[in-house]
Amino acid sequence: MLVYADNASTTQLDKRVYAAMAPYYTDIYGNASSLHVMGRKALAAADEARSEIARCINATASDIYFTSGGTESDNWAITGVARALKDKGRHIITTAIEHPAVLNTCKDLESEGWDITYLTVDSDGLIDLAELERSVRDDTVLISIMWANNEIGSIMPIYQIGRIARERGIYFHTDAVQAAGCLAIDVERCNIDLLSLSGHKLYGPKGIGILYKRRGVKCLPYMKGGEQERGQRAGTLNTPAIVGMGKAMELACSSMQEDSSHVRSLRNYFITRVLAEIPDVVYNGPKDDELRLCGNANFTFNDIKGEALLARLDMAGICASSGSACSSGTTEPSHVLLAIGATEDAALSTLRFSWGKYNTIAEVDYTVDKLKEISSELRSATTLFKQFHGDDKYV
Numbered sequence: 001m002l003v004y005a006d007n008a009s010t011t012q013l014d015k016r017v018y019a020a021m022a023p024y025y026t027d028i029y030g031n032a033s034s035l036h037v038m039g040r041k042a043l044a045a046a047d048e049a050r051s052e053i054a055r056c057i058n059a060t061a062s063d064i065y066f067t068s069g070g071t072e073s074d075n076w077a078i079t080g081v082a083r084a085l086k087d088k089g090r091h092i093i094t095t096a097i098e099h100p101a102v103l104n105t106c107k108d109l110e111s112e113g114w115d116i117t118y119l120t121v122d123s124d125g126l127i128d129l130a131e132l133e134r135s136v137r138d139d140t141v142l143i144s145i146m147w148a149n150n151e152i153g154s155i156m157p158i159y160q161i162g163r164i165a166r167e168r169g170i171y172f173h174t175d176a177v178q179a180a181g182c183l184a185i186d187v188e189r190c191n192i193d194l195l196s197l198s199g200h201k202l203y204g205p206k207g208i209g210i211l212y213k214r215r216g217v218k219c220l221p222y223m224k225g226g227e228q229e230r231g232q233r234a235g236t237l238n239t240p241a242i243v244g245m246g247k248a249m250e251l252a253c254s255s256m257q258e259d260s261s262h263v264r265s266l267r268n269y270f271i272t273r274v275l276a277e278i279p280d281v282v283y284n285g286p287k288d289d290e291l292r293l294c295g296n297a298n299f300t301f302n303d304i305k306g307e308a309l310l311a312r313l314d315m316a317g318i319c320a321s322s323g324s325a326c327s328s329g330t331t332e333p334s335h336v337l338l339a340i341g342a343t344e345d346a347a348l349s350t351l352r353f354s355w356g357k358y359n360t361i362a363e364v365d366y367t368v369d370k371l372k373e374i375s376s377e378l379r380s381a382t383t384l385f386k387q388f389h390g391d392d393k394y395v
């Protein structure tokens with residue numbers, strides 16, 4: 001059996017999305033900037049996708065810009081606003097648990113003289129709104145806070161953050177990559193000025209994302225080149241991927257209730273079984289369904305090395321993740337787990353399982369059975385090792 005429980009890293013392309021994209025690779029291959037019929041057809045398809053996406057997030061189509069993915073959208077939003085408003089102020093507020101696309105962009109700006117406040121989070125990975133209000137200064141130009149966290153699934157109080165930002169006259173950017181498909185997104189109601197989305201996290205293609213940028217928001221163009229995307233983001237439109245992104249958003253919006261309740265019930269069943277049947281496991285992140293992404297489960301398996309467990313699960317055909325995909329391959333503890341108060345040891349004993357719409361109850365059962373078996377084997381091996389070599393030699 002192959003169990004794909006890593007949907008927060010990427011998702012399987014929905015076959016309906018693939019079918020919608022295919023003609024734009026083979027038959028309707030025009031450049032959307034060309035004036036002839038082939039170009040006009042490509043442009044019409046891109047604009048239809050743009051309208052569909054706008055409808056899904058309650059935005060105006062002309063405020064949607066296509067990018068190469070969530071990473072580019074985050075980079076664009078933050079550097080674009082920072083550079084456009086550099087004479088007004090150089091202070092940005094974000095959180096300690098953002099995706100590296102946000103954190104590393106902020107680090108870059110920091111090295112160029114910007115001042116960044118990284119809000120702390122509580123043990124559930126949620127910010128304190130009072131701390132946010134206290135952090136706002138006269139020179140604050142941007143608040144960038146993710147809608148939902150990719151590692152522990154915590155859902156930030158976006159509506160309240162938007163209200164604070166609007167009252168203080170500060171732009172609000174949110175990385176909504178993980179929220180899309182699980183939560184309703186309304187940029188008007190939440191007073192969002194800039195918002196990032198990615199295609200491949202919602203059963204769409206990789207290499208495509210959007211930046212929603214409210215009309216009038218001061219944010220410099222990111223890519224320089226031709227006049228595509230109203231002069232804001234140069235480069236030939238990736239029409240097939242754009243069509244795929246539009247279809248993926250349409251499907252995500254129309255079946256959000258069904259999909260998220262299926263995913264949530266699998267996830268809750270998984271948690272119940274793991275906590276009941278495997279000793280010494282800690283469930284990280286919010287316990288309340290309202291405060292957590294529907295597919296996310298994050299566990300610390302005390303006294304087990306996360307990487308070892310992950311490798312054994314992989315051999316059993318189960319795809320999970322240690323920390324975030326972006327930091328795997330290194331043994332650095334996750335910045336998100338450290339921020340919610342985990343020790344380095346605990347962080348390195350932690351795995352994320354992210355369930356998606358194609359998973360089944362049989363897959364969850366298989367995963368729990370394997371987890372039980374493997375964790376008990378790994379723990380016996382550790383105990384033996386310690387008997388022979390002493391506690392301190394176990395590293």
Ligand SMILES: *Cc1c(COP(=O)(O)O)cnc(C)c1O
Nearest residue numbers: 069070071099101150177178198
């Ligand atoms: C995956 C992810 C990104 C990056 O999106 P890409 O399209 O892969 O560049 C950004 N933010 C969050 C929260 C993510 O989960």
